[in-house]
Amino acid sequence: GAVVSQHPSWVICKSGTSVKIECRSLDFQATTMFWYRQFPKQSLMLMATSNEGSKATYEQGVEKDKFLINHASLTLSTLTVTSAHPEDSSFYICSADRQGTNTEAFFGQGTRLTVV
Amino acid sequence: QKEVEQDPGPLSVPEGAIVSLNCTYSNSAFQYFMWYRQYSRKGPELLMYTYSSGNKEDGRFTAQVDKSSKYISLFIRDSQPSDSATYLCAMKPGGSYIPTFGRGTSLIVHP
Numbered sequence: 001g002a003v004v005s006q007h008p009s010w011v012i013c014k015s016g017t018s019v020k021i022e023c024r025s026l027d028f029q030a031t032t033m034f035w036y037r038q039f040p041k042q043s044l045m046l047m048a049t050s051n052e053g054s055k056a057t058y059e060q061g062v063e064k065d066k067f068l069i070n071h072a073s074l075t076l077s078t079l080t081v082t083s084a085h086p087e088d089s090s091f092y093i094c095s096a097d098r099q100g101t102n103t104e105a106f107f108g109q110g111t112r113l114t115v116v
Numbered sequence: 117q118k119e120v121e122q123d124p125g126p127l128s129v130p131e132g133a134i135v136s137l138n139c140t141y142s143n144s145a146f147q148y149f150m151w152y153r154q155y156s157r158k159g160p161e162l163l164m165y166t167y168s169s170g171n172k173e174d175g176r177f178t179a180q181v182d183k184s185s186k187y188i189s190l191f192i193r194d195s196q197p198s199d200s201a202t203y204l205c206a207m208k209p210g211g212s213y214i215p216t217f218g219r220g221t222s223l224i225v226h227p
Binding site: 004006034041042043044046049091093095105106107108109110112 | 122124150152157158159160161162204206214215217218219220222
């Protein structure tokens with residue numbers, strides 16, 4: 001199967017600082033990547049759709065100025081949590097579809113963010 | 117009513133048991149149906165996907181889709197402790213890349 005790598009796998013940061021999470025498709029090109037947030041024992045909540053070379057599309061209720069998404073190449077998307085607060089602590093996961101397919105999404109390993 | 121309903125469990129079974137995991141849905145436009153396995157603190161891993169109705173088998177796993185009842189199942193034969201994880205169903209209409217996920221069922225297989 002295709003490989004999506006997410007980094008870091010966990011991060012602890014102080015309140016008010018910014019954190020960047022990277023999502024890379026290692027063996028395929030991904031024109032579209034997705035960013036999810038997952039709370040304990042809950043399903044994946046789609047935050048935004050990241051499109052290579054254009055602005056991300058955010059889901060209702062997700063602050064685009066707080067969760068900055070950049071998709072600069074066909075293999076890399078980044079999510080930056082700006083001015084993080086403890087309520088931003090969560091598990092963030094990216095996924096990517098192989099270009100031209102409409103079947104399965106491949107997920108990164110996830111990033112556990114803890115804001116103290 | 118949520119678009120995809122999935123019992124969160126936990127479902128606890130002895131090693132070797134046959135496990136049945138299920139999801140129901142309300143959107144008749146869903147065409148693609150997926151099952152993901154998620155270990156604690158890890159990203160979901162695709163197990164199976166099927167298109168439209170029918171069965172699909174892969175080793176110990178069988179995915180079943182009944183579109184008339186809007187009901188999908190994942191069966192695990194000869195369950196192992198290493199199968200202990202959360203299983204998420206997901207589905208999407210044709211032409212769309214964005215799946216809708218169930219909340220996941222926690223499975224515990226005890227030796």
